[in-house]
Amino acid sequence: MTAITTSRVESIKPRWQAIVMVALIFWLSASLIMDLVIMPSLFVSGMMTSPEFATAGNMMFWGFNRLELICSGVVVTGLMVLSNLFGDFGKRSRTAIILSLVLLAIALIDTYSLTPQMSALGMQLNLFDSAAEVPAGMNLLHQGYFVLEAVKLTLGATLVGWCYQNQV
Incomplete structure (x- = not known):
């Protein structure tokens, strides 16, 4: 009976x-595309003005x-499961969870603080003013x-x- 349970858990x-690695790689690559491709191309095209x-x-x-929040939630959950069920990271287990919680905090700061403030500062409230600085x-x-x-x-x-080093 324990052999069946152990094999299911393993x-x-x-x-x-795989879920943690895919979520992290997807999230980081999407961030790089946004920061290095989309935003610079909008800036060069003059859209900022x-x-x-x-x-x-x-x-x-x-x-x-919102996509960042989903990815960060998946990463935190996955690392907690890996750490609690398998002790995968050994001494790094607690550190991995803390790092994933910092990633979640960054996503929350971006979502609920920085983006709304930037949008509010950039809104043009004067319809008759054609040149916006x-x-x-x-x-x-x-x-x-x-920096974030x-x-x-x-x-x-x-x-x-760390996830790659601890693969089966």
């Missing part, structure tokens, strides 16, 4: 490792931020966003490496 281990940019950016990041506070928010992105990519890459 058979879900590769699934959870367009009055519709704040609305378009808000809609684009609204969806992307980028507000001074926007640069500070962009710097904060890119760098931390997210570093922590995510660390977790992907």
Whole structure:
């Protein structure tokens, strides 16, 4: 009876490792595409000075931020399962969970703090003003966003490496 139970538990281990790795790789690659391809191309095309940019950016990041929240939730859950059922990371188990919770916190900050503030600063409320300038506070928010992105990519890459090292 215990052999059957043990084999069932051991058979879900590769699934959870794969789920965590796929969620992390998908999330990090989507972030890189957003940061290195989509946003620079919008900037070069002059969309940043367009009055519709704040609305378009808000809609684009609204969806992307929700995707980040789903991925971070999957990563936290998967690492907790791997750590509790299998003790996969050994001494790194607690650290892996803490890093995944930091990734979740970054996703929450992006979703509920930075994106709404950037959208609010970028909204053009004067319909008769044709030339919109980028507000001074926007640069500070962009710097904060890119610092969080760098931390997210570093922590995510660390977790992907740990998951890869502990594969069956």
